[in-house]
Amino acid sequence: MNSTVTTAEETNVWGGGNQPLGASYGKLMMWFFLVSDALTFSGFLAAYGFSRFKFIETWPIADEVFTHVPFFHGNYPMIYVAFMTFILIMSSVTMVLAVDAGHKMKKNAVIWYMFATIIGGAIFVGSQAWEWGTFIKGDHGALETKGGRILQFVKADSGERAALRDFAVTIPGERVAHERKNGIWFFDEGELPTYSLNEVIEGFKADPNILIRTELINEEGEKTLLDRKASLAKLADATMVVEGANLIRNEYGSRLFADFFFFITGFHGFHVFSGVVINIIIFFNVILGTYERRGHYEMVEKIGLYWHFVDLVWVFVFTFFYLV
Amino acid sequence: MAHGHKLEIFRGLVKFKSNTQKIWGVLAFLTLITAVEVVLGIIKPVSLTDTYFLGMKLINWIFIILTLVKAYYIAWDFMHLRDEKASLRRAIVWTPIFLIIYLVFILLVEADYIYNVYKDGFVSWNF
Numbered sequence: 415m416n417s418t419v420t421t422a423e424e425t426n427v428w429g430g431g432n433q434p435l436g437a438s439y440g441k442l443m444m445w446f447f448l449v450s451d452a453l454t455f456s457g458f459l460a461a462y463g464f465s466r467f468k469f470i471e472t473w474p475i476a477d478e479v480f481t482h483v484p485f486f487h488g489n490y491p492m493i494y495v496a497f498m499t500f501i502l503i504m505s506s507v508t509m510v511l512a513v514d515a516g517h518k519m520k521k522n523a524v525i526w527y528m529f530a531t532i533i534g535g536a537i538f539v540g541s542q543a544w545e546w547g548t549f550i551k552g553d554h555g556a557l558e559t560k561g562g563r564i565l566q567f568v569k570a571d572s573g574e575r576a577a578l579r580d581f582a583v584t585i586p587g588e589r590v591a592h593e594r595k596n597g598i599w600f601f602d603e604g605e606l607p608t609y610s611l612n613e614v615i616e617g618f619k620a621d622p623n624i625l626i627r628t629e630l631i632n633e634e635g636e637k638t639l640l641d642r643k644a645s646l647a648k649l650a651d652a653t654m655v656v657e658g659a660n661l662i663r664n665e666y667g668s669r670l671f672a673d674f675f676f677f678i679t680g681f682h683g684f685h686v687f688s689g690v691v692i693n694i695i696i697f698f699n700v701i702l703g704t705y706e707r708r709g710h711y712e713m714v715e716k717i718g719l720y721w722h723f724v725d726l727v728w729v730f731v732f733t734f735f736y737l738v
Numbered sequence: 739m740a741h742g743h744k745l746e747i748f749r750g751l752v753k754f755k756s757n758t759q760k761i762w763g764v765l766a767f768l769t770l771i772t773a774v775e776v777v778l779g780i781i782k783p784v785s786l787t788d789t790y791f792l793g794m795k796l797i798n799w800i801f802i803i804l805t806l807v808k809a810y811y812i813a814w815d816f817m818h819l820r821d822e823k824a825s826l827r828r829a830i831v832w833t834p835i836f837l838i839i840y841l842v843f844i845l846l847v848e849a850d851y852i853y854n855v856y857k858d859g860f861v862s863w864n865f
Contacts, residue, residue: 435826445830456838460845467849468856472864477779496776500769507765510816514757561865630864635787651865722816726809733805737779738798 444716448723451685455727458678459734465670472563472629474667475637476736478575482548495736498541499728502686505534506725513718516711521700524714528697531721535690542683549675552658553577555607556665557614559651564667566627567618568639578655581624582609582617607655615649629667675735682731685724692717744820747811764815771804 435442466473477491484494512527555578557565567576591606609617618624626645630638640648656665664672696717705711745760746753747767754760778786778797786797814820819827856863 435829436823437826442826445826449830449834452834453837456834456841460838460841463842464845464849467846468852470850470853471857492776492779496772499772503765503768503772506812506816507761510761511758513818514761559865561863563864719817722812725816726812729805729808729812733775733801737775737801 438712440712440716441719444719448719451723452727455678455681455730458674458681459730462674462678462734465668465674469668469670471631472668473631474629474671475631475635478637479549479666480545480736482545482553484544492736494541494545495732498538498545499732501534501538501541502725502728505531505538506722508534509718509721513711513715516705516714519706519711521703521706524700524711525697528693528700528714532690532693532697535686535693535721539683539686539690542679542686546676546679549672550658550660552665554665555579555609555655555657557611557649557652558654558656558663559648560653561651562663562669563629564656564663564665565648565652566637566665568625568627570623570625570642575627576624578609578614578617578657581621582613583620585610585613585616607657609655611652611655614655615652618649619646678731678735682724682727685727689717689721689724693721743818747815760815764811768808768811771808775801775804 437445480495481489481491482494483490508527508530512524512531515523515527554566554575556567559565567578567581568574569576569580592601594601622642624645625642626640626648627637628640628648632638656663658665659672659675661673661676663669666672696713699705700711700714705713743757743760745755745757747760747764752763754763778800782797786800787795789796791799813831819830855861
């Protein structure tokens, strides 16, 4: 507000103790860190935008991927993520209230608001863990073609997504996963999918109600549905069964989609996690009266800045990963 | 912060009596915006998804603008940039904004070019 330097201070400008920006060293360094961290996150999100624009016609539609709510069956796109967003904003509010109470030196109010903030952060991290679990486990399953593209299945009569378990047949005598205890000890293979490629193909041929959906997005903004004849022809390109997601392939579509999901929400979740840890440390410091003795609650304000920043980043992740 | 809080938001349209009240007011506003975003995201009105503005769907412009509005209020009221000196505020805000616009512009233009190479060039990748 008032940036005029009086003459008396002018003689002492280099003598130390000046705060030209009106903020303490600790607060400035926190802002320094937050600006650089903001650039890291923008790097991630810009890279996501790059990959998405590169595959603009085939990128997965987030509404169709994140449709689950814990304890409820059915199709609820966006609802759970909106809930997570609200939780994080809410814990931001209790954090500001803690900072505000700190300015008024109300120790007990700071304790309770910090406690509420920690609970909010824990709920958010837990929700994210659940979301990761659901994403990794997958729901419907899909086939991968020679070119690494994903083929998904749809029921022709209802237009709903069909899961592999809905139509795949069981063929006896299929091979089982090789384990170390059988044969060469240093040779091991990852999990076999629930159904082999052959079982899916035979099941598909036997059930005329199933159609193939490709990654390509049509003019209505929906994934292209092939008719029965084209579906059968496309089936010849399939090379393997994909269930759920890992860092190499995922059943939702473009391989990069899952990678960015893991990296961006993972990096953000790690920030929330460390925020909760730092909040807990400061929470105990408040209880022990450290800041009461110090005469000010600036430490609460500094962790508050970090906590709001995490909320700020989530607002962008929410938009660019789930909405747009 | 020793120099007190500024209690008006919306350019002085709404003025709160205390800082605590302002916090709850901002929360209500942010919740409202999030609700609008989610409802738009679920309904996806055809009038917004079919209209393009500068090469992007109108609905996506709305999402991005609402996000920036939310970011503004989080930074200004929760991170109390509103109460900081203008010099500090500008240093914090404009540095990343400039760098991010620069990065996003370069990456998206380049990505669009690669998309065209995949589409029109002699590259077969969707098989």
